[in-house]
Each structure stands twice: as structure tokens, then as C-alpha cells.
Amino acid sequence: GAGVSQSPSNKVTEKGKDVELRCDPISGHTALYWYRQSLGQGLEFLIYFQGNSAPDKSGLPSDRFSAERTGGSVSTLTIQRTQQEDSAVYLCASSLGPRGGRYEQYFGPGTRLTVT
Amino acid sequence: AQKITQTQPGMFVQEKEAVTLDCTYDTSDPSYGLFWYKQPSSGEMIFLIYQGSYDQQNATEGRYSLNFQKARKSANLVISASQLGDSAMYFCAILYSFNKFYFGSGTKLNVKP
Helix, strand or coil: CCCCEEECCEEEECCCCCEEEEEECCCCCCEEEEEEECCCCCEEEEEEEECCCCCECCCCCCCCEEEEECCCCCEEEEECCCCHHHCEEEEEEEECHHHHCECCCEECCCEEEEEC | CCEEECCCCEEEEECCCCEEECCEEECCCCCEEEEEEEECCCCCCEEEEEEECCCCCCCEECCEEEEEECCCCEEEEEECCCCHHHCEEEEEEEEECCCEEEECCCEEEEEEC
């Protein structure tokens, strides 16, 4: 079956531009997470969506970052006025969530963002 | 605050031998889950194994087993019969409150032929 997909796989943008990163979770997965991973580092939690509940935005580093999830499926992470420190790999993950009783996350291949 | 610690930035193991990757955690929640993920050089995160805080037995998945010592708050990953393809970064993670995931800083495992 199809796994989590992300697009684009690579994105190079100029400082100050806005970018949109897309995530398609596994069908039927109600939970969706966004993480950021800088080179050689662990994963930094950004935002969590569960079904139709209000998202947990506690990990977003600044108000330049926002995310939405339409129809409980596809999610878009938007970074406005990008800065060089935003350069990282952005990973999306989905899971069955609490109702499914299975909490392991399945990750997409990531989007490598480079801000020049 | 929830915290997860991996103290071994890098490890070497001889092919076909077993290796233990350390993970300790700190949480006041009685209910939590512990996970291990593998990240090869290709970058994708691969789920390996899960242990619930109320599980009585240590989790096992093929060559992977989780040495869960609740009182010591440790959840070490044991890989038996290492293979060259096991060379990768390994991340320990804790889940609490059903949605809060925290990842450790990772351990880079190199399997030598």
C-alpha cells in the first residue's frame, strides 16, 4: 500500500520568500505530525493534527510557520519570509492515533529545504 | 518536562555480533510508549519496535528486542546478529498524552565486516 508521501523532495528558495511543503498521509491515518531535522540532529516536533480536533501547534518555532490539514487528509506546512536557519529536512509522519490504538508513526521521505 | 536521552553518539559493532543501544527517559506520566526508529543514510525514518509502559514483557521484532527496565527508566534496543545493512542512525522516542512525541539525539551505528 502507499506510504506517506511528501512534495517537493527538494526545495531551494531565496531568503525572504514563502514556501509550502505538502504531506499526503497514509489513508485512514487520523494523526499527522510535522518535524524538522537539521543536519546530524534529532527530530524537532513542530505540529500535530488529530482528526478534526484543533491542532497542537506548541512546537512551531515562530509565527512565520503555519500548517493546515484539509479534509482530515493532506497537510501543508507554510513558512513565510524564510530565513537561512529554516534550512533543514522537514519530515511528515502519520499514525492511526488513539482510536486505532496504534501509535507508531510512519514517516515520509522528507522535504530538504535550503534557504540561500 | 519530558526528556529522552541517548548517550552514545556513535557505536561500532562487528558483523554478526549483538549490540545494545542505550536510551533513558524521564517522565512523570504513568502511561507512555517507547519507540525505536532507524534512519539510514537515505534519510527515511523506519519504525522498528514499540514498548508500552504497562507491557509486562519486553517487546521483540525479529532481530530487534527492547530491554525495558521501568524502574530505571531505560529502554535499550538490542540488535542481534548485526548485518551491514544495520548501519544507520537509531533514534529512541517517547510518546505521552497520546500525541506528544519526543525524540532522542540519536546513535550512529556502524557495522564492520
